[in-house]
Amino acid sequence: MHLFNFYQELRLFKNFITIFAANFEIGMYLNRFKSLLVVSLSLMAIIFSTAVMANENHATADTNHAASTAATTAPHEAKEEGDFNVTETILEHIKDDHSWHLWGHTSLHLPVILYTSKGLEYFSSEKLVDEHHEPAVYHGNFDYKLVEGKTKIVDANGNVDIVASKQLWDFSITKNVASLFISVIILLVVLLSAANAYKRTGIKSAPKGLQSFMEPIVLFVRDEVAIPNIGAKKYGKYMPFLLTIFFLILTNNFLGLIPFFPGGANVSGNIAFTMTLAVCVFIVVNLNANKSYWEHIFWMPGMHWSMKLFLAPIELIGVFTKPISLMIRLFANITAGHILVLSLICLIFIFKTVFASAIAVPFAVFIGMIELLVAFLQAFIFTMLAAMYIGMATEEHHHESHEGAAHH
Amino acid sequence: MVVGSVAAIGAGLAAIGAGIGIGQIGKGAVEGIARQPEAANEIRSNMIVAAAFVEAVALFAVVVALLGNG
Helix, strand or coil, X not given: CHHHHHHHHHHHHHHHHHHHHHHHCCHHHHHHHHHHHHHHHHHHHHHHHHHHHXXXXXXXXXXXXXXXXXXXXXXXXXXXXXXXXXXXHHXXXXXXXXXXXXXXXXXXXXXXXXXXXXXXXXXXXHHHECCCCCECCEECCCEEEEECCEEEEECCCCCECHHHHCCCEECCCCHHHHHHHHHHHHHHHHHHHHHHHHHHHCCCCCCCCHHHXXXXXXXXXXXXXXXXXXXXXXXXXXXXXXHHHHHHHHHHHHHHHCCCCCCCCCCCCCHHHHHHHHHHHHHHHHHHCCHHHHHHHHCCCCCCHHHHHHHHHHHHHHHHHHHHHHHHHHHHHHHHHHHHHHHHHHHHHHHCCHHHHHHHHHHHHHHHHHHHHHHHHHHHHHHHHHHHHHHHHHCCCCHHHHHHHHHC | CHHHHHHHHHHHHHHHHHXXXXXXXXXXXXXXXXXXXXXXXXXXXXXHHHHHHHHXXXXXXXXXXXXXXX
């Protein structure tokens, strides 16, 4: 479906850059960013193409190997090499995992932390898989096994013990959690150093280094998001919240676009992550809501009483659908972007020729560039909608207009 | 196989909707800018936001199609 939007989005991308340059006067930084972008994209292209080559050689070597030892090959391996399942491969890449792929056959095995009736227990996730990357049983306090990506307690026969599994609390550091830690560290380093710079030199002197990179973005959130939606009087109280969600989503979106180690986890395309953010927005909006907001929900002013009864449930549902739409919007946008890039790379394996990469790789890089725009745009949209909902909840209404409307 | 095809048709229908929607937004924005070039920046940023909303609806459909597929 993106195909229809490519041209429009290309134009949007260009416009977006002009907006950036015009509004925030950071043309200089944009230029620096541009060269950085070019370097990172060409690096990405090189890595993609070499990875593809390596996989291709690997695949052909494996098929030769499989052919020579066809009699002894395990059935699941034969299936894996025989027919390439695109949907399965893509879903495997966008879902959360216990190990983080670094390079080649090396991956980082993250710790599994479990809380059961016998207490806390932790072990390496390496022990949950055998040498063929198939789930294996680990004998701890209970027998654990991965079933569809989730750790479950199994009995001696390897069947899932449903009753015991309900007592299992999984606090594992998965790929998404680890990636979230990385983004938190990045944010702390960047934001604290900028904040310290302000502490040292004050707000009157010209910003330096990282500070001058952060200042236009923070000002953008303040001037384009907070003040127009919440109002010049009340926005200050909500700025920390808005900046936090903005930078958290932005960092995770950007990290998700890096195809190799420090990135590569699909954090903001994880519905649990977006749900947490949406719940935070829900709490902030409803805790700060004033009387007139609740009045407009339960007893809409300026309406006939029968209409008020009719509107109350609709408005009440609206309270919940707003954060739900926030949740799904971010999740769907980021997941769709990842699926798009992965399916383009999968084209090479579908056609089973390395020449398909001549089309797939430039296209994937192009989509990657659009995803850079989407990454920023979704962080912006999420923050803007959060600000808008806060603004709606804290708005002071003038009841004369409603009474006037009632008389008409 | 049949399920996959139906999901693809659904995603395609959603793409038609999003295409029309974003087209309308682009049309409106260009007309607005042509009438009031001095408001171009504001119109453009509003256009991007509105386009993202329309696109999000299409992506909801993509997610539904994907779930239907899997």
